[in-house]
Amino acid sequence: MLEVLREFREKLDNIMCKAFGRRIVLYGYGRTGRFLDWYAEYYHGIQVDFIITDDWSPAIPYSLPYFRDSLFDFNYKDVKDSIVWLALPGNAEARKKCEEHGLEYYDFAEIIYGDRLVASEDDYATVFTRRKSGIHDVQFVEYLECFYNCNFVTAVERKYLIDGGNLTSARYAISAQREIFPILDNCHVLPGEEDAILDFGCGKGGAMLTFLDYGFKNVGGVEYTAELYDVAVQNFQNLGIPTSPTAGKGVSLLCGDAAKLTDVLDVYNWFYFFDPFGRPVFEPVIENIRASYQRKPREIHIISINPRFHDVIESSGIFTLTGQFCGATRQKVVNVYKAKA
Numbered sequence: 001m002l003e004v005l006r007e008f009r010e011k012l013d014n015i016m017c018k019a020f021g022r023r024i025v026l027y028g029y030g031r032t033g034r035f036l037d038w039y040a041e042y043y044h045g046i047q048v049d050f051i052i053t054d055d056w057s058p059a060i061p062y063s064l065p066y067f068r069d070s071l072f073d074f075n076y077k078d079v080k081d082s083i084v085w086l087a088l089p090g091n092a093e094a095r096k097k098c099e100e101h102g103l104e105y106y107d108f109a110e111i112i113y114g115d116r117l118v119a120s121e122d123d124y125a126t127v128f129t130r131r132k133s134g135i136h137d138v139q140f141v142e143y144l145e146c147f148y149n150c151n152f153v154t155a156v157e158r159k160y161l162i163d164g165g166n167l168t169s170a171r172y173a174i175s176a177q178r179e180i181f182p183i184l185d186n187c188h189v190l191p192g193e194e195d196a197i198l199d200f201g202c203g204k205g206g207a208m209l210t211f212l213d214y215g216f217k218n219v220g221g222v223e224y225t226a227e228l229y230d231v232a233v234q235n236f237q238n239l240g241i242p243t244s245p246t247a248g249k250g251v252s253l254l255c256g257d258a259a260k261l262t263d264v265l266d267v268y269n270w271f272y273f274f275d276p277f278g279r280p281v282f283e284p285v286i287e288n289i290r291a292s293y294q295r296k297p298r299e300i301h302i303i304s305i306n307p308r309f310h311d312v313i314e315s316s317g318i319f320t321l322t323g324q325f326c327g328a329t330r331q332k333v334v335n336v337y338k339a340k341a
Helices: 002-017 033-045 069-073 076-081 092-100 110-118 140-148 177-186 206-214 224-237 263-267 279-295 312-315
Strands: 024-027 048-054 081-086 104-107 196-200 217-222 251-255 270-274 301-307 318-326 332-338
Touching: 002 033, 002 081, 002 110, 002 140, 024 033, 024 092, 033 110, 048 069, 069 092, 081 092, 081 110, 092 104, 092 263, 104 110, 110 140, 140 206, 177 206, 196 301, 196 312, 206 217, 206 224, 206 270, 206 301, 217 224, 217 263, 224 251, 263 279, 279 301, 279 312, 301 312, 312 332
Parallel strands: 024 048, 024 081, 081 104, 196 217, 196 270, 217 251, 270 301
Antiparallel strands: 301 332, 318 332
């Protein structure tokens, strides 16, 4: 667990542990609501009984326990004796509703952020340095943006990246614990002292930070777009996490063409791809990993999210598809490959 997230987790845990043996109403199901729903079950085995939402678009799966806030008028299944987790940051109407019904509630955003709930916009920021403005959601990375002046959340559109997106297949967007932890769980990862993972197209370093939080001691990242690389370096500096020029020693960041990485690959046994670039780059990257395996035979794993180039990995001749599942990511398909020593 990352020390910089300890206080954040303690605040969450202190609230959630009060819910054991009680019914839980999750009031709001945006970014904060989905995070709280995941965190409660992942860390405490707590499942939400009712979800209050005003989003009734056709895309909402009715299989989840969705209700309107009129639920409080019915006392359905003793709902008036439940604990309400407010997951609508800065929403005074939700607080008022709870108070009118005499409900015990906890406003997570207020407890986490206090008077820092609203972030102001930087008029001089570029598309790369701009941080999220407005009301903070309850999320790991937003907490770090608020209290450590980091920059993870704001997406960077494809048109601003190198060659207008020729070397990258998608825009930059954050991947964090709620998405990555379940993927690593499905891979049965138990990071040891010698394990090292490399993120291809690491962007601002969000996935690398998650790998550290999961237990990896040695984490690397390569990013082609210099402006994103600079943000990643600054993020780790702000968090007090030292970076090293030596791969496989703590946190290592590289700025350059992933297709040209050769010997540096030898220190890694986990490789992470979240659809970072197109086939012209992906093919030489996999070839370089194959060459690394031949130089240094070892058990290697590849995690490929949105695996459009499955054929490239299989044609390398050393990898076997060992896992395929859906993750809580923007693209749900995850392939896991393994090469045995």
